[in-house]
Amino acid sequence: MSVRARIAVLPPGTHLLEFRELTMPSPGPFEVMVEQSAFGVCHSQLDRIFDSSRTASMLLGHESIGRVVAVGAEVTYVQPGDQVCTTWIPRSPREGRPPLPSRLTFPDGDVAASHNCYTWGTHALVDEQYVVQMPDGTDPDLGSIIGCALMTGAGAVMNSIDLRPGQSVAVWGAGGVGLCAVAGAAILGAGRIIAVDVSDAKLALAAKFGATDGVNARETDPVEAIRQLTRHDDGTAGADFCLDCTGIGDNIPVSLAAVRPGIRGAGVRGGTDVLVGIPRKPFSLDSFDLLNGEKSLAGSVGGGCDPVRDFATFVSWTNDGRFDPALLVTDRFELDQINEAVDALHHGRVRGRAVVGVRELE
Structure with missing residues (x-):
């Protein structure tokens, strides 16, 4: 089967992607070839794009929706024609076999590799463990952001904390992942949901996802603001849970300080601060505050997340109207505009999630 593809490649020594065409190789025994419909542009990819130490070409992207066009001889989970989402968290181990990162060799001999999977192009050839079968007719906006933004943000509320109805949640960073965390907290019954950001526009968008309060950390002390909003009958103040979705090291001790403390001698433990965003450099904590x-x-x-289990939950949220993926997709681009999408995200012009739509290669 001959499939022509157009793939975004990041050469070493530059932060600008370039498109290369090739005839896709046949899938290996455990590989799946996906014809892409749409994919998201995630902030974590900026770390790779602007990594000056890179010495080889890279394939980027790790959330998308598309259809299977070919499978390897050992693949039984999906078949050609299935609608799937691609995600960077492996679906499940296959008899202990770790998923393999993707590699493509282009006509000029250059070899480009991914960190795990890749999605920025018309097609992707990835390990079967990075694809999740989706119901036919899955909303394309949902499919383009489910594999990272929704999974990481809402998943942290579902799986990484023991949220009980009425408890308070503060979310640092109201970008794509943070907005999904806000939505997850609202859907799962949190009482007070406080979004923290430095952009009033992002805070306004967070309110549409269920935030009851917004705190602009550029204009006010976020710790004091959260304590004022979360006073408890036992005399303590602070959020039951803080989720740091920024990955900015300086924010982490601040979000920890905004967590509700425990009561010594009464057997009441304090709240939890969760690192959701990837810290980009070491950070220091107030160990006395923690202890x-x-x-x-x-x-x-x-x-x-368990992608198979949790993606089904996210689909149900969308189908019954509790989550609107189109509200999260604030910026839309075509494939040829991939560098514009990266630039918009890098300079903070994307309020929610940037999504790239993929047209068939002519």
């Missing part, structure tokens, strides 16, 4: 407040600091990778 004396009997608080917890936890990490959440990909929202702790």
Whole structure:
């Protein structure tokens, strides 16, 4: 089967992607070839794009929706024609076999590789563990953001904390992942949901996802603001849970400080601060605040999601109207505009999620 593809490649020594065409190789035994419909542009990809230490070409992107066009001889989970989402969290191990990153060799001999999967192009050839079968007719906006933004943000609320109805949640960063965390908290019954950002426009958007309060950290002390909003009958103040979706090291001790402390001698532990965004550099904590407040600091990778189980939940949220993926997709681009999409995200012009629509190669 001959499939012509157009793939975005990031050469070493530059932060500008270029498109290359090739005839896709046949899938290996455990590979799946996906014809892409749409994909998201995630902030974590900027770390790779602007990494000056890169010495080889890269394939980027890790959330998309499309259809299977070919499968390897050992693949039984999907077949050609199936609608699937691609995601960077492996679906499930196959007899202990770790998923393999993708590699493509182009006509000029250059070899480009992904960190895990890749999605920025008309087609993707990825390990079967990075694809999740979706119901026919899945909303394309949902499919383009489910594999990272929704999974990471809402998943952290579902899987990484023990949220009980009425408890308070503060979310640092009201970008794509943070908005999904806000939505997840609202859907799962949180009482007070506080969005923290430095952009009033993003805070206004967070309100549409269920935030009861917005705090502009550029204009006010977010810790004091959260404590004022979350006073408890036992005399403590602070959010039951804080989720840091920024990955900015300086924010982490601040979000920890905004967590509700425990009560020593009464057997009441403090709240939890969850690292959802990927810290880009080491950070320091107030160890006394962590210890004396009997608080917890936890990490959440990909929202702790089981993609097959949790993607079905996200589809149900969309189908019954509890989550509107079109509201999250604030910026839309075509494939040829991939560098414009990256630039918009890099300079903070994307309020929610940027999505690239893919047309068939002519």
